């Protein structure tokens with residue numbers, strides 16, 4: 001996969017209409033619909049400002065949530081359908097974007113309909129408009145060429161700046177590039193530069209830290225990283241399938257019995273390749289999966305009535321020592337059930353070890369990213385990816401449709 005793509009700096013946007021795929025999929029209060037964090041809106045500003053200041057007329061677009069497609073295709077009434085659509089309108093995003101940009105944001109009531117087309121046609125250099133939620137249109141997630149072409153017809157240049165959706169082949173993330181010259185925005189460019197380098201040409205030693213609940217979610221990541229990393233550290237719920245594969249008792253800990261053979265193969269493969277493969281040596285366990293459960297420290301075999309909930313102090317030390325002196329560290333997935341304060345220690349220790357490592361540190365989106373942010377280490381991490389699923393597929397070495405469609409540099 002080629003990560004070296006043309007960016008907005010490589011094209012003259014003066015007087016051009018530029019369609020920008022943003023990630024405005026913001027969290028909202030379930031009751032009031034109020035935007036609870038506008039981090040994604042703020043993150044989009046540098047690309048939008050650059051384009052506007054350089055004389056582009058910007059047509060921004062995004063999805064928000066997962067609206068139901070049509071009222072007759074589901075077992076719901078038209079009323080329920082309309083209510084659900086109203087909740088997912090991008091109108092509040094247009095308002096917030098306008099406040100953050102310090103200029104008017106024209107809002108279109110549809111995506112490729114009369115309103116959007118008329119407003120796009122009238123749009124002047126230096127002006128910005130936002131289309132209504134792309135997923136209100138059936139063609140978006142289906143990557144319908146007619147829908148992609150209708151989006152493209154409003155503009156002359158396409159800019160991809162929603163890293164969180166580049167692993168999806170949707171009309172606005174990949175389809176439009178069939179009809180317009182396609183460039184990366186500054187957010188996508190940064191993701192490609194940092195993560196692409198880490199995978200293709202890392203400063204060594206290259207250490208990968210993987211955690212989270214399931215082995216099955218991370219199989220392709222482990223496969224890919226076994227070819228690239230010097231050390232692989234496994235924590236979280238997924239570690240127990242590996243411990244079982246090594247012959248340990250794991251009590252009632254998370255186990256994917258159908259992955260034990262795979263785990264054995266991976267351990268053997270790592271050994272054959274000279275890749276260090278580190279697993280927990282002690283664990284904080286609990287009698288039940290609960291925030292109030294009393295942590296019991298267990299070394300080696302876990303008794304039949306206990307489940308592993310977090311890595312223990314010896315493991316924390318072992319893992320911290322393994323990342324110390326690393327050149328590059330990639331981390332995806334928490335070391336334990338960090339949502340429960342009593343079992344958040346391992347994830348905290350890992351975040352701290354990364355922050356103090358002096359290495360190029362990359363934290364994949366999702367839980368590990370929110371853990372690092374919540375624990376206050378975000379400013380000591382080189383790069384926190386904005387895409388959960390996308391960064392995981394990146395680590396799998398998969399071709400990302402929303403990146404592959406961009407012009408090569």
Ligand code: AMP
Nearest residue numbers: 212213214236237308309333336337338
């Ligand atoms: P993932 O989405 O695969 O990165 O998994 C994240 C989830 O894994 C979090 O909700 C954690 O609570 C959970 N998790 C981490 N360690 C464990 C564990 N030892 N047992 C059960 N769940 C865990």
